[in-house]
Amino acid sequence: MNKFLSTTCLAACSGVLILGMTVSSASANEWPTDDIRLVVPYAPGGTTDVLSRRVADLLQQELDTNVIVENRPGAGSTVGTGRLARGGRDAGHTILMASPGHTIGAAIYPDLSYDPVEDFVFLQNMIDIPNVMVVPASSPYESVIEFVEAAQEENMTFSHSGVGSSIHMSGELFKTLTDTNMTAVPFAGSGAALPALLGGDVDVSFENMPTVLSHIRSGDLRALAVTSAERSEYLPDVPTLAEIGEHNLDQFITTAWFGLIAHNSFSEEAQSVMQEALAKVMEREEFLDFAEQLGAEPGQVSGEEFKQFIIAEVERWDGVAQQAGISQ
Amino acid sequence: MENFSEVIAIFFSLDNFIAIALGVVIGVVVGSIPGLTATMAVALALPFTFSMQPVAAILLLVGIYKGGMYGGSITAILIRTPGSPASACTLLDGYPMAQQGHAKKALKTALYSSVIADFISNIALIFFAAYLAKIALNFGAPEFFWLICFSLTIIISLASGSMIKGLMAALLGILLSLVGLDEVFGSQRFTFGNYNLMDSISFIPLLIGLFAIPEIIEFYRKKALPHIKAKASGAGLAFSELKRCMTTIVRGSLIGVIIGAIPGTGATAAAFISYSDARRRSPNKANFGKGEVEGVAAAEAGNNGVAGATMIPLLSLGIPGDVITAIILGAFMVHGLTPGPIMFQENLSLIYALFMGIMFSSVVLLLVGNVAIKYFSLIADIPKSILFPIVLMFCVYGAYAVNNDTFDVWLMLAFGVLGYIFNRAAIPAAPFLIGFILGPMFEDNLRRSLLIGHNDLSIFVRGPITWAFIALTVGSIGLALYRFISARREARNIADKA
Amino acid sequence: MTRAYVKRRIKDVSDVIAGSILLCFSLALVFYLVPNYINEPPILQNPMMSPRWLPGIVGWMIVLFSILLILQGFLLDRSGEDDERQIEKGSTRRFILMVAALLIYVALFEAMGAVFTGILATLILFVAHPVRTWWAYSLAFVFPIAVTFLFVKVMNVPLPISPIGF
The missing domain is CATH 1.10.287 (Helix Hairpins)
Structure with a gap:
């Protein structure tokens, strides 16, 4: 309920704001004056890519201009983001779909050529996907507490989809907070990691919700907790880690978020036009259906709030990366 | 089947047929352009499927996938430029055949073996999905490790000419594959602070550079020869030749099916394993690599056998085996379907309609492929002085398009020079490629096994699958040694007599 | 020695x-x-x-x-x-022109755009051989333009476009 109120409030406020703006500058040549480029800092086919193409499709209808998706993958998302940070003549019409890689990348990659906070303006967080702490069906552990107690005694393994992914960092965060013995086992993507989990080769994982939801429902995996602040409507019986309360887990709130950012030279006008359009996109039936398919919640924060969120995330992952010895 | 009529109703809609046909055509065309891969085409087509019916949407993507698998072989054969990584193996014999004036025969062989392999793969998907999925789930890191070890032994059989040079090429390939971020610790290896190298060396520029560019360099270094206007496209494939290749094709398809059912191995490895297996068994062993029909058939059967089988872990477990199936998984989810055991209970008629569509796509591939050959084989008649500059342009555009970065164009040229040096020093490029593909898999699975087993080495012999692959690996090395020694002895005998 | x-x-x-x-x-x-x-x-x-x-x-x-x-x-x-x-070596001019074409691609691709470099390098290579069929030279214009169009407009795969706009 709370969430719903804040979203509508936000949408309404920005709506009013934009209304005023458009009336005042109706005759002038309004932004956008050119095609908009949506940069995806990952290869085609991933969640970021699929989401971006969906958003581009809807945004195109709202803004009545072409929105062209461009993949610029490399080194976490830092290659594509680094290019955006450099600005250039297209920067006024370029947006980028950022994700946890944006804040984690700052912690992991040395000599990053940009500042993940100051070089950008933050438009809108589009969706939040919770991670789920899952164990194989054959695992003896029925609850988080049982698992933590066992992991304090013996060495456990957790699978992840690549160094610096939100799945990896969630595992490292869990390890740090609960002071347990856990070893990270890397896989090339969630697709490769899943069989190891299903087959019981690894003890636990902090996978993205959409990857494991069907396996939880079919009983092949057991969900011990979700990592979001509130319980997920897809798994209403599964507690949040923060709910557990013990072992410092009340600090464990993290989601895989996906949000749009732009270069800090992005004009005020463009920001407000964009935010208004995005708010409309997020109310569309197609968008909500899509989010539901991903097991995701529509994003909550935009503008300044989004920025504050990013600042907090950068700080947190920096600490976790240093603890885990993966910052170079 | 109780709901047979429902299946028919879902399948027999015009949309589905258009989707399949369109998909295969797009796949063949895109797959044949160097640098534009089937993966890219599937990803780009995805947004268009949002508004389609679920079956038509999936079939469009599957059609592109299958068309792309075949399309890659066209340019591999005609201009030594593999359109997709999986067709790199096809050019080993396909290009020499085209050079000898048998372009059409090579293309036909590739098409027929692709279609047959595709068909076998589909049958496996429909009838043995549950069984194969179970095998796939038992394939953990240690099993993978031994599979890779076994696959590495095929380098020995591909090292035509000098064994030392073949192994050397493989080692260099492994070394280059290690450039980038380490998978376990995230430490940088040989990146020299360059961001472009952090995600390791891109495969497509390497592939184009290694095979296509040396041909071009060679052409401009050599003395200009007048273009002989021969009927270069040549005759088609005789039925007797196809019959001769049949066992190879079937065996290659089965290899493809098994490799495809295991998530994360990929069509490229399947093609090479099938190729080396065919070479080992063939009476024309000496002709492999010089334009052997069976070589083309084996390579194409191997990589197309994978296509249907990668759908097995996807549909029955919800696990995507490669990037393309990951995108197809995305398409399922967009339409509110979640592949996995539950889908077989809830949407059985939809799955059967999909199966019918996938079967039908093999037929479409045959038709589209035949038309494609008719026009593409004309490329073989174009004088090289006109063809090669245009090929180079495609190579540059394609290399750039992979990551939208000029760095990859540099990389492609660097590998072109390396490939040229390899040619001059008679170092075979195929083992280099295998090393490059398998190197990281070898290391990752070794370390993954150690992590899972808490540094206990007994994990490497934990079950029958590992034992089987250890036996195969040892047997394969033993056989190679035996052949090597007996060949030496024979050579000495001949020398003594002389 | x-x-x-x-x-x-x-x-x-x-x-x-x-x-x-x-x-x-x-x-x-x-x-x-x-x-x-x-x-x-x-x-x-x-x-x-x-x-x-x-x-x-x-x-x-x-x-x-x-x-x-x-x-x-x-x-x-x-x-x-x-x-x-063993190969019979061709003229040095031929070889140097080929190297020049390659360098044009890597050096000017980003700055001058795909179409311009494509046309220039293809023309140089045609001259290097030399191609004597006069109409073939039109291909050096047709292909880069057509392929760039295919990549950028149809496939949505971006290629660098020169500041002049093609």
């Missing part, structure tokens, strides 16, 4: 040269590149886990095989198989 003398002692010169280059490279790899360009994490439970392990092994194996390659060059006569490697 005359050339002929060297030739007599060494059975396969190119193998010896290739082996020596690879030997130098692999020694540099093992003793310089691996220790300096791969960071090793401070705590390691198993030496096989180290990021330096496989590069080191591969490096030493290259050392071994390059020595074998040099020995093979000295001992094994493979001149019979060498014939394939």
Whole structure:
């Protein structure tokens, strides 16, 4: 309920704001004056890519201009983001779909050529996907507490989809907070990691919700907790880690978020036009259906709030990366 | 089947047929352009499927996938430029055949073996999905490790000419594959602070550079020869030749099916394993690599056998085996379907309609492929002085398009020079490629096994699958040694007599 | 030491040269590149886990095989198989024009756009051979434009566009 109120409030406020703006500058040549480029800092086919193409499709209808998706993958998302940070003549019409890689990348990659906070303006967080702490069906552990107690005694393994992914960092965060013995086992993507989990080769994982939801429902995996602040409507019986309360887990709130950012030279006008359009996109039936398919919640924060969120995330992952010895 | 009529109703809609046909055509065309891969085409087509019916949407993507698998072989054969990584193996014999004036025969062989392999793969998907999925789930890191070890032994059989040079090429390939971020610790290896190298060396520029560019360099270094206007496209494939290749094709398809059912191995490895297996068994062993029909058939059967089988872990477990199936998984989810055991209970008629569509796509591939050959084989008649500059342009555009970065164009040229040096020093490029593909898999699975087993080495012999692959690996090395020694002895005998 | 003398002692010169280059490279790899360009994490439970392990092994194996390659060059006569490697060299002008075309691609691709560099390099290569069919030169314009259009507009794959706008 709370969430719903804040979203509508936000949408309404920005709506009013934009209304005023458009009336005042109706005759002038309004932004956008050119095609908009949506940069995806990952290869085609991933969640970021699929989401971006969906958003581009809807945004195109709202803004009545072409929105062209461009993949610029490399080194976490830092290659594509680094290019955006450099600005250039297209920067006024370029947006980028950022994700946890944006804040984690700052912690992991040395000599990053940009500042993940100051070089950008933050438009809108589009969706939040919770991670789920899952164990194989054959695992003896029925609850988080049982698992933590066992992991304090013996060495456990957790699978992840690549160094610096939100799945990896969630595992490292869990390890740090609960002071347990856990070893990270890397896989090339969630697709490769899943069989190891299903087959019981690894003890636990902090996978993205959409990857494991069907396996939880079919009983092949057991969900011990979700990592979001509130319980997920897809798994209403599964507690949040923060709910557990013990072992410092009340600090464990993290989601895989996906949000749009732009270069800090992005004009005020463009920001407000964009935010208004995005708010409309997020109310569309197609968008909500899509989010539901991903097991995701529509994003909550935009503008300044989004920025504050990013600042907090950068700080947190920096600490976790240093603890885990993966910052170079 | 109780709901047979429902299946028919879902399948027999015009949309589905258009989707399949369109998909295969797009796949063949895109797959044949160097640098534009089937993966890219599937990803780009995805947004268009949002508004389609679920079956038509999936079939469009599957059609592109299958068309792309075949399309890659066209340019591999005609201009030594593999359109997709999986067709790199096809050019080993396909290009020499085209050079000898048998372009059409090579293309036909590739098409027929692709279609047959595709068909076998589909049958496996429909009838043995549950069984194969179970095998796939038992394939953990240690099993993978031994599979890779076994696959590495095929380098020995591909090292035509000098064994030392073949192994050397493989080692260099492994070394280059290690450039980038380490998978376990995230430490940088040989990146020299360059961001472009952090995600390791891109495969497509390497592939184009290694095979296509040396041909071009060679052409401009050599003395200009007048273009002989021969009927270069040549005759088609005789039925007797196809019959001769049949066992190879079937065996290659089965290899493809098994490799495809295991998530994360990929069509490229399947093609090479099938190729080396065919070479080992063939009476024309000496002709492999010089334009052997069976070589083309084996390579194409191997990589197309994978296509249907990668759908097995996807549909029955919800696990995507490669990037393309990951995108197809995305398409399922967009339409509110979640592949996995539950889908077989809830949407059985939809799955059967999909199966019918996938079967039908093999037929479409045959038709589209035949038309494609008719026009593409004309490329073989174009004088090289006109063809090669245009090929180079495609190579540059394609290399750039992979990551939208000029760095990859540099990389492609660097590998072109390396490939040229390899040619001059008679170092075979195929083992280099295998090393490059398998190197990281070898290391990752070794370390993954150690992590899972808490540094206990007994994990490497934990079950029958590992034992089987250890036996195969040892047997394969033993056989190679035996052949090597007996060949030496024979050579000495001949020398003594002389 | 005359050339002929060297030739007599060494059975396969190119193998010896290739082996020596690879030997130098692999020694540099093992003793310089691996220790300096791969960071090793401070705590390691198993030496096989180290990021330096496989590069080191591969490096030493290259050392071994390059020595074998040099020995093979000295001992094994493979001149019979060498014939394939001999080529009749063409004119230097041809070769230099080809190199120029390649350099145009890498140097100007980003700055001048795909269409411009494509046309220029293709024309140079046509002149290098030289292509005498006059209409073929139109292909040097048609292809870069058509392919760029295909990539950018149809496939939505971006290629660099020159500041002039094509």
